[in-house]
Amino acid sequence: MSTQASGLAVETAGLVKTFGETKAVDGVDLAVPAGTVYGLLGPNGAGKTTTVKMLATLLRPDGGEAHVFGHDVVREADEVRGRVSLTGQYASVDEDLTGTENLVLLGRLLGYGKKAARDRAGQLLETFGLTDAAAKQVKHYSGGMRRRIDIAASILSTPDLLFLDEPTTGLDPRSRNQVWDIVRAVVAQGTTVLLTTQYLDEADQLASRIAVIDKGRVIAEGTKGELKASVGAGSVHLRLRNPDQRPEAQQMLRTVMAAEVQLEPDPVALTARLAAEAIDTAADQSARALGELARAGITVDSFSLGQPSLDEVFLALTGHDTKDEVAA
Numbered sequence: 001m002s003t004q005a006s007g008l009a010v011e012t013a014g015l016v017k018t019f020g021e022t023k024a025v026d027g028v029d030l031a032v033p034a035g036t037v038y039g040l041l042g043p044n045g046a047g048k049t050t051t052v053k054m055l056a057t058l059l060r061p062d063g064g065e066a067h068v069f070g071h072d073v074v075r076e077a078d079e080v081r082g083r084v085s086l087t088g089q090y091a092s093v094d095e096d097l098t099g100t101e102n103l104v105l106l107g108r109l110l111g112y113g114k115k116a117a118r119d120r121a122g123q124l125l126e127t128f129g130l131t132d133a134a135a136k137q138v139k140h141y142s143g144g145m146r147r148r149i150d151i152a153a154s155i156l157s158t159p160d161l162l163f164l165d166e167p168t169t170g171l172d173p174r175s176r177n178q179v180w181d182i183v184r185a186v187v188a189q190g191t192t193v194l195l196t197t198q199y200l201d202e203a204d205q206l207a208s209r210i211a212v213i214d215k216g217r218v219i220a221e222g223t224k225g226e227l228k229a230s231v232g233a234g235s236v237h238l239r240l241r242n243p244d245q246r247p248e249a250q251q252m253l254r255t256v257m258a259a260e261v262q263l264e265p266d267p268v269a270l271t272a273r274l275a276a277e278a279i280d281t282a283a284d285q286s287a288r289a290l291g292e293l294a295r296a297g298i299t300v301d302s303f304s305l306g307q308p309s310l311d312e313v314f315l316a317l318t319g320h321d322t323k324d325e326v327a328a
């Protein structure tokens with residue numbers, strides 16, 4: 001595979017990993033362009049961590065091939081290790097050490113001199129908003145601080161490829177935003193990021209391309225726009241004043257918008273799903289529909305036109321919710 005020449009940071013073909021009866025990774029093909037954030041999106045047990053571990057040379061594939069910057073992860077594992085860094089469930093920070101101590105220690109392990117290690121540690125702690133916590137033991141950090149020190153540790157020496165395995169799982173919105181900013185900064189420095197996430201909005205925020213993975217297989221791949229286009233142009237949500245008028249409204253919307261119209265559990269709510277071809281005319285169609293409803297004496301209390309969420313994308317692709325729960 002001519003990964004180097006093709007500008008790919010990661011290229012896999014038919015990657016397989018089996019644990020006993022479980023096909024954790026079942027023939028995964030990936031092509032991750034260098035210099036981008038690539039999202040590996042999937043629910044619990046989809047095979048995200050297993051894929052990342054094979055790419056990071058921590059697990060040996062049972063089948064297929066994987067190259068990182070042109071290097072085979074099995075035959076050229078040392079070259080691969082020299083260019084990647086992993087954070088997530090396998091971060092190397094020591095809970096009993098302070099933030100500074102951790103970063104200095106890791107810097108020394110990476111071959112920095114004493115002063116250079118201290119300088120780099122100070123710089124990273126500042127960048128990551130951890131200066132005030134620099135002298136605290138990591139075990140006393142909050143979840144968000146912990147995640148930031150994990151990422152700081154993994155970019156002590158700027159890796160060419162950084163694996164971020166669910167970097168914001170369990171974080172509050174503010175901490176998530178901080179981690180997202182860090183990821184953007186890391187990419188701006190030229191590092192490629194392979195991000196695994198269960199959060200559709202996270203992939204949407206950060207990734208240029210997304211592979212949706214379910215039960216060890218890639219079920220869809222493309223830019224965010226492509227994924228959304230494969231599902232539809234979005235939805236129009238309406239709430240009526242009078243629930244008795246809902247069947248009539250449903251019929252009208254079907255005709256005017258040429259859309260599939262669903263009745264929601266809320267007796268006054270309905271949703272029209274727009275076809276992909278309607279992506280440019282959605283606003284016009286909505287305006288026409290509202291006009292028709294008004295003429296028929298149907299009062300609309302609220303109206304919104306929304307782009308499809310990645311949740312809807314996942315539902316459309318897999319036929320089940322990302323968390324196998326029924327949305328309220």
Ligand SMILES: Nc1ncnc2c1ncn2[C@@H]1O[C@H](COP(=O)(O)OP(=O)(O)OP(=O)(O)O)[C@@H](O)[C@H]1O
Nearest residue numbers: 019022024042043044045046047048049050051198
């Ligand atoms: N060491 C192991 N031994 C046995 N089974 C494993 C092992 N590691 C993973 N699995 C199984 O392989 C499948 C994929 O797991 P993996 O951890 O890759 O999923 P994931 O997408 O990272 O999920 P999560 O979002 O929960 O982290 C799961 O069914 C899991 O139980």
Ligand SMILES: [Mg+2]
Nearest residue numbers: 048049050165
């Ligand atoms: Mg995982």
